Amino acid sequence: MIARRALLGAALASPALAQAGFPNRPVKLIVSYSAGGVADTCCRILQQKVGEHLGQPLIIENRTGASGAVGGAAVAQAAPDGYTLLVEGATSITAPMVNKTWPVDYTTLVPVGQITAAPYVLGVRRDFPAEDLRGFLAEARRRPGQVTFGTPGIAHIAHLMGELMQHLGGVRMEHVPYRGGADAARDLMGGRIDAVFISESSLQPALANGSGRAMGVTGPARRPNLPGVPAIGEVLPGYLLDTWMVIFAPAGTPPAVVARLNAALRHATSDTGVRARLDQTGNDAVVGSPAEAAALLARDRATLGPLIRQAGLLASG
Numbered sequence: 001m002i003a004r005r006a007l008l009g010a011a012l013a014s015p016a017l018a019q020a021g022f023p024n025r026p027v028k029l030i031v032s033y034s035a036g037g038v039a040d041t042c043c044r045i046l047q048q049k050v051g052e053h054l055g056q057p058l059i060i061e062n063r064t065g066a067s068g069a070v071g072g073a074a075v076a077q078a079a080p081d082g083y084t085l086l087v088e089g090a091t092s093i094t095a096p097m098v099n100k101t102w103p104v105d106y107t108t109l110v111p112v113g114q115i116t117a118a119p120y121v122l123g124v125r126r127d128f129p130a131e132d133l134r135g136f137l138a139e140a141r142r143r144p145g146q147v148t149f150g151t152p153g154i155a156h157i158a159h160l161m162g163e164l165m166q167h168l169g170g171v172r173m174e175h176v177p178y179r180g181g182a183d184a185a186r187d188l189m190g191g192r193i194d195a196v197f198i199s200e201s202s203l204q205p206a207l208a209n210g211s212g213r214a215m216g217v218t219g220p221a222r223r224p225n226l227p228g229v230p231a232i233g234e235v236l237p238g239y240l241l242d243t244w245m246v247i248f249a250p251a252g253t254p255p256a257v258v259a260r261l262n263a264a265l266r267h268a269t270s271d272t273g274v275r276a277r278l279d280q281t282g283n284d285a286v287v288g289s290p291a292e293a294a295a296l297l298a299r300d301r302a303t304l305g306p307l308i309r310q311a312g313l314l315a316s317g
Contacts, residue, residue: 022082022257026057029085029247032071035062038281042116042245043087045277049268054260067095072104080252082261085112089245090157093300097308098155100315109248111293112258113265116283119219119242120158122149122165122232123203123212124195125188133216133235136195140171149195150176150184155313158197161218161241163307168236175311188212199243200225201282218242224279241303244286246293262290 029047033039043060051058063071068091078084092106122133130136140147151158154177166173176193178184181202187193188203189211196203196212200223206212216232217223219242233239247265249258268274269285278285308314 022260023054023056025083026059027051027054027083027085027261028059028061029087030071030075031060031062031087032064032068033062034064038283039087039089039245041281042278042283045274045281046115046265046268049271049274050264053264053267066103067091069095069103072106075248075250076104076109078250080250080254082249082253082257084250085261086248087115087245088248089243090300090304092246092248093297093304094155094157094160094308096315097305098313098315106248108251110251110253110258111290111297112247112249113262113290114244114246114286114288114293114296115265115269116245116278117219117242117286118199118244118283119217119223119231120161120197121200121203121214121223121226121229122161122195122197122216122218123185123188123206123214125191125193126211126213127191128194128213130215133230133232136215137165137169137171137235140169140173144172145174147171147195148174148176148193149197150178150187150193151197152181152184153177153179155308155311157241157243159311160304160307161197163311164239164241164303165232165236167307167310168239185212199282241300244296245283246297258290 029043031040031043040062047058047060063074068088072086072088075084075086096102124136130139149162151162159175162173162175181198184196184198185202185206188196189206203212207214214226214229216230217226218232220240221231222229266287269287275285
């Protein structure tokens, strides 16, 4: 009887024991995008410090395809034990909204923590007839539907940044989608479009050669590299929409495991060297909890849904 009770007790305790011993082998982080891209680069910057805190290697695996759906599906179907993770950005919110057959339900995944945030920049061509953000909005109101803004693509977060400006600013502009921010920047420098919503790094060549000017940033505050450029929210109250990266785990991952993983992320994003290297990519390191990551996701789902509907991109059926 005593031996039976001991075996029963051990069986009941085994999940807790497994969690307490987590991790006892390498942890895999799936990046749904190509090696060398911004998501891959940022994760590799964090890789060593995360592994250092976990006491096990963090293995990064690029599993590309279907605009991130291949990697997302792999994590959604993985065992909920904390050994398979996903990094994703705003695509995890926008893609299912614009494509009713999207194969991944990201709302079922568990947010482990946000690792980066990065505002985009509203830039204008050199000779655009406005000196500041208020002037830009005034010009857009004066010529409804005629001011053009380029972004990295339809339903990209940058496209929705433009939609949010139109909604809050009471203006109507013409969206011009490109295959990437660099392509939009080239047309801005050539004077073929009026404005862009693109990353700071993509806009930098235009700023450096004087063919473009920065009017505002989409995040909550001014950027260290652009101290004279206001946050758009300073002129349009309520405006806030930036890009970000969040680490996710499969649904059902134990809270103790999520907490352990989050502690490793916080260790990495708190490191001075890591923060400096992320800053060079145009990303700010974020030190936050799973609850704060969940709040970010809820905020952007609430913001992006109406914007996608307003732009006529909401999936039907």
